[in-house]
Amino acid sequence: MTGRVLVTGVGAVSCLGSGRAALWHGLLAGGGQPRDVIDPHAHMESALMYLTPEVPAAPVALAHVPLSAGPRFAVAAAREAVDDAGLAGPARAGLPVVLGVEMGNARMHEDRRTGTHRTASSDPDRWTPMTVTAAAVAAALGSRETHTSVGNACAASAYALTVAADMIRAGEADVVLTGGAEGATRVGMGAFNRLGAADPVRCRPFDRGRRGTVFGDGAAMLVLESADHARARGAHAYAEVAGAAWSCDARHPTAPDPSATHVIRAMREALDAAGLGPADVGAVVPHGTGTALNDVVESHAMRAVFGAHCDRLPLINLKAMIGHTAGVAGAFGCATAALALRAGVVPASPRIDEPDPECAVLVPQDGTRPIERPAVMVNSYAFGGNNACVVLTGGAVDR
């Protein structure tokens, strides 16, 4: 596979507000705060989440399927991304949609169980699949092309973005919309509580006192486009998807392989695919969830890949600012990397009470820092040891 893949549009809905501008300015201002999900049925120790200010009013349904918050966030962010990329009607009809979606429309099913859903199915006997988000986006944009839903749990949208980039490199498409979207779900929060992985305070990656992650909802979308196609229509680019790689621990259901062997391999293969070395990386958006083991293993892996460069390599502590957005996390990481590359700076992390000495990484808390190297790396991992690594470079980098 050959050819360069650019990011020519970005859209986002997060706890920091609606739109990519709200995301970027919110990150520069230190990120958001979690609050309790209002759900009288959510019997669990902690129901904290980084929640979007409001759920879009539309679309209410796709075919017979009533849509909950997740797919609605998706449609809002997708519209912003394709507008940003300057894709109008005919271009939208030919736009494949490849999203990463873990829980999708699960909230509609949960609301049905408690009798609280507002929209009735127009065909109540017909199966209502859970992951209809990509289909809802395709319908909303008028796409007549393929729409695919990738389900790699908390790494789903990083896998989806890699698939989208591979489609462009393979010549299957010139432009692909990729990203992810998730709403709050009782089952997701409850399971993390049961797994002892829900921090009741806030999301505190790389903090010695961290007690797990805190979920966030929202959507992040990126328009990927071949460099030739973008040049021909004069589209601007935020960044280039220079390389991406996958690996699988193939070991434990929930715990990362403590040796980090395959996480390290994914990082190195992504750099190789980008034709870059560790010294070319100027910032990393880590997976950094705030769970005890992830942050230690990931820090070790970064140390192994970057060596002493780690001491000067700033991390963008994204989950401390918008929570762990589950299936969207990888797309938020890539969208943030693209915005950071365009701005040339790394937003500062919220305060870390006590840095974990087992996490020998640089998490700047004292104002923005310039990105001094051409590339930003994004890590995204999921249960079952599903690892993905994406390397983005500044739009103007000549390789």
Next chain:
Amino acid sequence: MSAVVTGVGMAVEGLADPDDLLHPLTGDDSGFDPKVALTGRGMRHKDRASRLALVAAADALTDAGLLTDGTYAGCGDRTAVVVSTNFGNLDSVCSFADTIAGEGVVGLSPLGLPHTSSNSVAGWVAIEHHLRGPNLTVCNGASSGLDALFWAQLMIEAGRADATVVVGVEPGTGAVARLLDGARSLDGAAAVVVESVPHRRARGAAPRAVIADFRRGTPTSATARPVGLRMDPDGGVDLAGRFGECSGALGVLQCVAGVGYLDAGGAGDVLATAGRDPATSMLLTLPGRAS
């Protein structure tokens, strides 16, 4: 921590998976059947505790990837055996005593004499797999099984062995029933392979769990993770309540159950407690960076 658990095994009637220790049986017939498994050539001339121990030990060594076609794949000279049993060969000893009482010493068979030695179970395990490292029998009451795991770990850390097979076994013999006044008791064995980290790494075996803490009196959690599985007569899962008096096998059974729990993605750490005043406790965690 330089020692790590790399294999677990069992010989308890009806049970197949370590998960079976924590859940009702699934109702299929894939579990251990002593009527079949404790017979055959290799089992002849051995007491019940030794037979149960041999089955559990082979199961654990297989699970650890240390048995190839029935042959021990590690270095026998560097492999230790620790057996925990309180009633072990009580039946052999009682039968010897009965013979002496009835017929005098002339009635004794010299061939049976080794069976009256309290370390005979550990001996058979060593002989079966040619394990020529330290060989230890722990007969220490309620805490015996956990103590055996502690000693296994200590032997690894002291460099006396690269791997240790720990067996906890109690036989359901008539002699034990008489001693316990008919109280329900376990007839079975559990086994755990504890291995040094360099040895594990050299052969590429997966680390399954780490004995993160061991102490008299209830331990405090040694990690940031909360305890997800408690095995304690006063709370959580009570193996003795289910299987009867587990005595010297209890701690090793708890370890097998805990490893099964962690293998399957169970949340948090595992805390096993045996005995009272003082209680003995062991904290089992998922392997970390150093394991």
Next chain:
Amino acid sequence: MSALLVTGLGVITPGEGRPFDVSAALPGRGYRRLPPAAQYLLAAAASAVADGSSFVAAPAHRRGVVVGENNAAAALMEAQDRTIIEAHAADLPPLTTPYFAASLFGSRLAAEYDAHAFSLTVNSPRTAGVESLGHAARALAGGRAEVVLIGATEHTLPAGEPGAADSDAGAVVLVGEPVGAGRTGLGVVDVRTGSVDGFDRLWAAAVPDDDIAVVETVLDDSPAGKHVEHLLAARCRDLRTLPAPAGCLTPLRRVAHGLCAASPDRLVVTAAAEGGLAITRITPPSTESPC
């Protein structure tokens, strides 16, 4: 680019004849308490890998997994939600709790066969099973793996959920490799995905000469399903229609069946009420049945 060679095949259809016997299908430990969709997937993979031994011959870091599912975790999530609603999240059974993340089905398969290249999960309604073939083909072409286990797994929807009555249950797993090098295997499959609104373009790509002997459809009676059936009726001589149950398994099952059928090229066409469309072309290695 979208085609791949199938060299192994395994199909599990529970409830046909007698209930699925996990101990018989998956001997050994650690299987009996997995969610049913994980058991089906592992059992189907065992036959597929026995067929297509090239999978385990490839280096571990070059083996990939792609799994499609829609309802694999639906019943589990329903039970988890009911526990949270009626009791407390602390009461969730620990061993199955992580499986709310549906990526675990593929990850469990990857762990079973040391597939370290990647584990990709696809969950597009109805089309995910056949879509997994296309993702595998692209990953092979892009050098992300040398050989891929490709599958779909589903478990019956919880009672009371729309579509539960006849929902998909079971699994299909295929071993997929790049086309070429003169090898024939069980045949070549070539999947193209699109949307119901873009049917014409997809049809032209899948059937460039507008001539195909056999077309099987897996469609429901939604407006989208009826529309596709109508379009096909005008184009096909031999149109065989099957009702589409809830799930993504049946279309891949028909592809597996097509690989076993002694016939010239055939198509399996499926569409989702939500708008997804997939056309799979199956080219047998010769006129003789490979199965």
